[in-house]
Amino acid sequence: MDKEFLTIALPKGKLLIDSIQLLSRVGIECSHVNEDSRKLFYDLPNSKVKIIICRPTDIPTYVEYGAADLGFVGKDTLLEENKDVAELLDLKFGYCRFVVAMLEASVPPKLPSGEYDLSGLNHQRVATKFPRVTETYFSGIGMQVTPIKLHGNMELAPCVDLAEMIVDIVSTGKTLKENHLVEVAPILEATTRLIANRVAYRMKYERIRDLVECLRKDLLTYGG
Numbered sequence: 001m002d003k004e005f006l007t008i009a010l011p012k013g014k015l016l017i018d019s020i021q022l023l024s025r026v027g028i029e030c031s032h033v034n035e036d037s038r039k040l041f042y043d044l045p046n047s048k049v050k051i052i053i054c055r056p057t058d059i060p061t062y063v064e065y066g067a068a069d070l071g072f073v074g075k076d077t078l079l080e081e082n083k084d085v086a087e088l089l090d091l092k093f094g095y096c097r098f099v100v101a102m103l104e105a106s107v108p109p110k111l112p113s114g115e116y117d118l119s120g121l122n123h124q125r126v127a128t129k130f131p132r133v134t135e136t137y138f139s140g141i142g143m144q145v146t147p148i149k150l151h152g153n154m155e156l157a158p159c160v161d162l163a164e165m166i167v168d169i170v171s172t173g174k175t176l177k178e179n180h181l182v183e184v185a186p187i188l189e190a191t192t193r194l195i196a197n198r199v200a201y202r203m204k205y206e207r208i209r210d211l212v213e214c215l216r217k218d219l220l221t222y223g224g
Contacts, residue, residue: 003204005048006211009068011056015192018093019072025222026214060085060195069200070208075190076169080130086201088212089194092219096169098133098187100126103158104180116184118143121164127157128167137167137187155179 010019012035024031028047035053042051054062059071060083071085074094078087100118102108108117122143128134131147138145145165150157154166155175169190170176176183194215201208 004207005050006070006200006204006207007050007052007068009052009054009059009062009071009073011059011072011074012053013056015056015072015074015094016053018192022091022093022215022218025218026211057081063195063197066197066199069197069204070211071195072192073195075188075193076130076133078193078195079136079188079190080132082132084198085195086198087193087195088201088208089215091192091194091215094192095189096171096191097189098130098137098167099170099176099183100137100165100167100185100187101176101181101183102165104182106158106164107182107184118185121145124165125163126165126167127154127163129154130167130169133187134167155181 010016010033016035020030020033028044028049030042030044030051033042033051033053040053044051052062052068056074056077059068059073060078060081062068063071063085064083072091074096076096076098108120111117118141123145125146125148126134127148127150129149129151131149134145134147148157148163154168157163157166158181159179166181167187173183194212196208
């Protein structure tokens with residue numbers, strides 16, 4: 001194993017541009033990496049780095065099994081996939097929130113604290129891309145629900161009586177409003193994280209440590 005060479009998995013989609021910009025600022029010049037080329041593997045010998053482009057939900061798997069030493073992945077994906085990887089650094093970009101939302105006409109009453117009273121929703125159905133996160137949240141507040149796994153357009157589910165609630169990630173909340181949904185409970189906030197394969201972290205510790213420190217300094221400089 002070449003302890004100086006790192007394979008880094010980057011996510012397709014909206015996180016890729018920020019990932020490339022961050023790596024380029026810390027000396028890993030990869031501005032030519034882009035999703036439009038359909039090329040999924042880039043060799044950067046000058047930086048002693050290989051970059052692979054993956055679906056965001058697959059990155060924890062690539063890292064866990066050692067196909068990549070490091071990965072950039074949203075905390076939402078990290079929590080849902082629950083892979084055995086080391087989380088090294090909050091990269092601060094790609095901010096979103098997990099929320100519970102319902103149709104305006106169905107929202108429960110509020111408690112004196114101002115929070116919505118979810119107790120009447122016990123044993124109800126929840127449409128979500130994130131069944132593990134959903135079950136963890138509701139069990140944490142003493143409730144049982146039935147997650148219904150969907151891959152997109154969560155907002156449709158309450159409109160057609162597929163589910164009473166949704167759990168989804170939002171950034172501005174605009175899509176919820178456009179579909180007459182109301183956020184009734186926040187779950188957690190999520191940003192992009194740097195993760196590592198546990199074996200690679202031991203075998204390539206100095207190289208990974210140096211990269212982490214460069215990233216940390218960059219985040220302080222640019223206020224990430």
